[in-house]
Structures are given as structure tokens and as C-alpha cells.
Amino acid sequence: MSVRMAPPLPLIFLIMIHRVSSADWAVSYSHSHICALKDSSVIMSCTYTYPTEHQIVKAFWSILLIHGEEPPDLFEDSKYSQRLQYLGDKQQNCTIRLSHVTQKDEHEYFFRFTTNVADGKWIGKPGVSLTVKDDTDLQVESPERVTEGDSVRLTCKSSCTLTDRATFIWYRNSQPLTERRDTNNQLLLQSVRREDAGRYSCALHGHTYISPAVYLNVTYATKNVSVSISPSGEIVEGDSVTLICSSDSNPPAEISWFKEGTFVGSGRIYSISKISSDHSGEYKCKSINEHGEKYSDAVTLNIMYPPRNISVFINGSAEIVEGDSVTLICSSDSNPPALNFSWFKEAESSAVGSGQSFSALQSGRFYCEAHNQHGSQRSDAVTVIVKGHLVILYTSTGVEFVKLQLSSRCC
Incomplete structure (x- = not known):
């Protein structure tokens, strides 16, 4: 199974509920940990509560806690200010978006708010830990082979749990499947055909990185069986003649030869040196693999x-x-x-x-x-x-x- 990951894209990662509280004071995070791909965007969903008689004076996020000191506001940090967007209402919703994340953004993030009442302040600790994976974490999972007519799912995976909002682009043999831009990480091929065989890779919309390709092998019964004669013109006694059996099958078929219904040889090529009139007659080849068998139409050797x-x-x-x-x-x-x-x-x-x-x-x-x-x-x-x-x-x-x-x- 090939594995690869993709680069930059505005990818959003959502989080599950994690609550830090005391009586009427509380900060709730969607999840205590977020995993994101490099250059994506992450949303740290957050809500908070406080006594109704209080009013919010300041609400902000921080990554640094120093005992006895007020933590610094990320919005005032030049490394974050251009990439940080407050999505909340500064009353109950404290959600933020951090864009273009890199490994340098791997920290624990805390929400802090203060009110108009003395000592009326709270910090949501523990906070949200952010892990950033490199683009090469992206990979395709696929069965090694399927049979024509089956349905198959290919999955674009990462060690991060990618958000449902991520848009995936699929490629076959390095060409984008423009009709398949899915908002989930799976590519479904229903009633797969032999034409669907090839090397599949995936990427995240907006990123330039494409995962390593994984080959999908589609097997099918033998068909299009035919016989050609070389040389193709008149055959005179004493000539050397070659019969060639062509067929389309996967896995490759085993070939048998028959003259007037009697087995005479095997292999894709049946050669007769110094042909005589005794070789005159109708010949067929049979192509067989694990999915079935088929005979060619008969060809006639007319020896002059x-x-x-x-x-x-x-x-x-x-x-x-x-x-x-x-x-x-x-x-x-x-x-x-x-x-x-x-x-x-x-x-x-x-x-x-x-x-x-x-x-x-x-x-x-x-x-x-x-x-x-x-x-x-x-x-x-x-x-x-x-x-x-x-x-x-x-x-x-x-x-x-x-x-x-x-x-x-x-x-």
C-alpha cells in the first residue's frame, strides 16, 4: 500500500467537547487535541460561561502561562496576529481559526477572559493541544486487486483525523478525475471496469502535494479471442506457418490449440515447420483464466x-x-x-x-x-x-x- 501526504490548503479540523469549569465559571473546548496538516487551517471551537451579573472586559487566547503574571494575548503577537481570526461573540462563544499552521504552532492553547468584577477572571486549563503533520502524511488505501463488476472504495488517509469539510481531489495515472471531487476522503467505484485499472493518488484541494500512487488491479474473464496466421497469404507445402492466439484477460490466460476439436498444442504461438497437406483443416485456440474461458472463431489452413x-x-x-x-x-x-x-x-x-x-x-x-x-x-x-x-x-x-x-x- 502506497502512502503519501499533501501540502498547503485551507483545511479545517473540528474538535469534540472538553469542559474546564468551576461552579458558574467554565470554558468548554470541542476537543483537547487537534491534529492538522501543514499549511491547513484549524478551528478551535470554544464556549464559556460566567456569573450573569458580570460583564466581559477582555477575552483572548494564549499559549504561555506564567505563574503570577497575566498571559500574553495571541492577537498581539506578530507571529499570530495575521493568521488568527476570532469567530466568537466575546460573550459566550470563544471559537477561533488559525490559518497556515506549521510545526512551530504546536502548542497548548488556552482561552482567557476577565470581567468587570474584581478577581472575576478565568482561564480554560487544560487547553487545546495542536499537533501539525507534514504533507507527506497523506496516503491512499486500496485493495490490491478487484474483479470487474465489483464495487471498490479507495480512501485518502492521514494519521490526522481530517475534517469533513476537507475537499479531496483524486488522480488516476497522474490525471485528475475532474468529475470526482469529493468532500469526504473516499473514492467509490461502482461496478468497476477494466478501464478503471491504474495508479491512484489523492490530494487536498488547495494543496500542491499529491500522495504516492497506489495501483488498482482489475481482473476480468478472457474475451476478444482471435487467431491470426503468419504468413497471411497463400500457404504452400513445405512452408513454415505460425498461428498466434490473441486475447484480452487479467490475469493472463492459458492458451490451448485445437484442430477439428482435437488438442494439438498449448501456448500463445503454435508453429508448424515444413507444413504438409495433412495439416489442412480448421484451427481454434481456447483462452482460459480463473474467471472463465472462451474459444476463438475457427481459421482454416488450406495447404497448396x-x-x-x-x-x-x-x-x-x-x-x-x-x-x-x-x-x-x-x-x-x-x-x-x-x-x-x-x-x-x-x-x-x-x-x-x-x-x-x-x-x-x-x-x-x-x-x-x-x-x-x-x-x-x-x-x-x-x-x-x-x-x-x-x-x-x-x-x-x-x-x-x-x-x-x-x-x-x-x-
């Missing part, structure tokens, strides 16, 4: 890669008419899908066809090549043999047969 797993197969029914061509189909796995296909016959340098399908009119060894913007790949060569009533396709994985019908197409 060149054609692979190229193969050739025969398209058509189990029987074709004699004289028809045999259609070969080129199959590939790629992202994005291959749109360009080329067909080659072994021993020939140029392509013999294009497109995903190719019509083989004669026996031979053929292969296809698939292309997308990330690369190309060719299939293994297949052997096509037209023999009698059969078309035989020899591939690396086996043999396919297509039976030819003996009859030719009718008119």
Missing part, C-alpha cells in the same frame, strides 16, 4: 501443393465396339486441382494429346503429366495392347482388360 499420385486408368464399360478407341483417364491429387494435362507416347518427343482423357487408337506405351501453379508430375507409363477381341492395359499396379464386341456399329 503440386500434383502427386498420378495414375492412368481405362474409362468405359466392360465392353466396347470393335473399331472404337480406348479412352485413358489421368488422375491426380493436387491443391488447387490440376487443370492442365499432357499425354505422351514413349519414344516420341512431343505430346500426343492434352486434357484429362486421351483416346488411344493403337497399341503403345503412354503416360500423362498433370500441372498446377505449384508444379507438375508425370505418371508411370502404361502399356496399351489391342489384341484380338481384347484391349489389355498394363500398369505398374496390375492389368486391366476390356472385351471388344465382334459386331460393328449398325447403320
Whole structure:
């Protein structure tokens, strides 16, 4: 807890009843002791009584009592005369105000009055003791941390009991809270928000001194959870990719990562080096702290890669008419899908066809090549043999047969 105090200000300190009396003679003080801050003002409240047949000749305050001598009048002392104000009526009320007090004013103060009757005089003893504290006595008391939505009170305190007439100014992060100038020493924050977190200090209106700041820590559940991908553009197989989970929470949240609902890692950053198509899918992060948890929206990793797993197969029914061509189909796995296909016959340098399908009119060894913007790949060569009533396709994985019908197409 930070502690500090404030300087000069016209601060008034009130006192409780303290009575010095004998029969009809009495002086009553609000309190026998006053504590004040340096450069403030203090009020010494006082009343007195005396026999009704007497009349007041002189009434004054003093700080010096010498046995057998009349005490000196403070109003006649140059150190006090400009700072002392009589607030009473010199009949029953003897209240005074002393302004701009310093440690040099720490004395016991007595009220003295005399009447028109011989020996008709009285002094209020014991009197009022004044203690003056330095400005640095001012401090802020605050809970170390609160939860968003709670109500919290911050207190500007001093070892002196400050009067209710004191006006307090509050600061957050060294900026005055102009809408909060309270006549008591507490700052009430109802339904505290995260924006209320910060360093709070206080001062007394009219003083230049500001107390040391105390940090108010506002905790809250995680929110604003999101995922960003780096790099942000197209992702190609073999790249390194980083997923970053951002969230707003206090205390800081623990982060978990999920792909298609399956846990895959933890920490604010999830990195994948040499990414492959197997990493494609939807990813989410979960942010959790002591106040709650929240998932981000899903982001999709769409991994681009060149054609692979190229193969050739025969398209058509189990029987074709004699004289028809045999259609070969080129199959590939790629992202994005291959749109360009080329067909080659072994021993020939140029392509013999294009497109995903190719019509083989004669026996031979053929292969296809698939292309997308990330690369190309060719299939293994297949052997096509037209023999009698059969078309035989020899591939690396086996043999396919297509039976030819003996009859030719009718008119």
C-alpha cells in the first residue's frame, strides 16, 4: 500500500467537547487535541460561561502561562496576529481559526477572559493541544486487486483525523478525475471496469502535494479471442506457418490449440515447420483464466501443393465396339486441382494429346503429366495392347482388360 501526504490548503479540523469549569465559571473546548496538516487551517471551537451579573472586559487566547503574571494575548503577537481570526461573540462563544499552521504552532492553547468584577477572571486549563503533520502524511488505501463488476472504495488517509469539510481531489495515472471531487476522503467505484485499472493518488484541494500512487488491479474473464496466421497469404507445402492466439484477460490466460476439436498444442504461438497437406483443416485456440474461458472463431489452413499420385486408368464399360478407341483417364491429387494435362507416347518427343482423357487408337506405351501453379508430375507409363477381341492395359499396379464386341456399329 502506497502512502503519501499533501501540502498547503485551507483545511479545517473540528474538535469534540472538553469542559474546564468551576461552579458558574467554565470554558468548554470541542476537543483537547487537534491534529492538522501543514499549511491547513484549524478551528478551535470554544464556549464559556460566567456569573450573569458580570460583564466581559477582555477575552483572548494564549499559549504561555506564567505563574503570577497575566498571559500574553495571541492577537498581539506578530507571529499570530495575521493568521488568527476570532469567530466568537466575546460573550459566550470563544471559537477561533488559525490559518497556515506549521510545526512551530504546536502548542497548548488556552482561552482567557476577565470581567468587570474584581478577581472575576478565568482561564480554560487544560487547553487545546495542536499537533501539525507534514504533507507527506497523506496516503491512499486500496485493495490490491478487484474483479470487474465489483464495487471498490479507495480512501485518502492521514494519521490526522481530517475534517469533513476537507475537499479531496483524486488522480488516476497522474490525471485528475475532474468529475470526482469529493468532500469526504473516499473514492467509490461502482461496478468497476477494466478501464478503471491504474495508479491512484489523492490530494487536498488547495494543496500542491499529491500522495504516492497506489495501483488498482482489475481482473476480468478472457474475451476478444482471435487467431491470426503468419504468413497471411497463400500457404504452400513445405512452408513454415505460425498461428498466434490473441486475447484480452487479467490475469493472463492459458492458451490451448485445437484442430477439428482435437488438442494439438498449448501456448500463445503454435508453429508448424515444413507444413504438409495433412495439416489442412480448421484451427481454434481456447483462452482460459480463473474467471472463465472462451474459444476463438475457427481459421482454416488450406495447404497448396503440386500434383502427386498420378495414375492412368481405362474409362468405359466392360465392353466396347470393335473399331472404337480406348479412352485413358489421368488422375491426380493436387491443391488447387490440376487443370492442365499432357499425354505422351514413349519414344516420341512431343505430346500426343492434352486434357484429362486421351483416346488411344493403337497399341503403345503412354503416360500423362498433370500441372498446377505449384508444379507438375508425370505418371508411370502404361502399356496399351489391342489384341484380338481384347484391349489389355498394363500398369505398374496390375492389368486391366476390356472385351471388344465382334459386331460393328449398325447403320
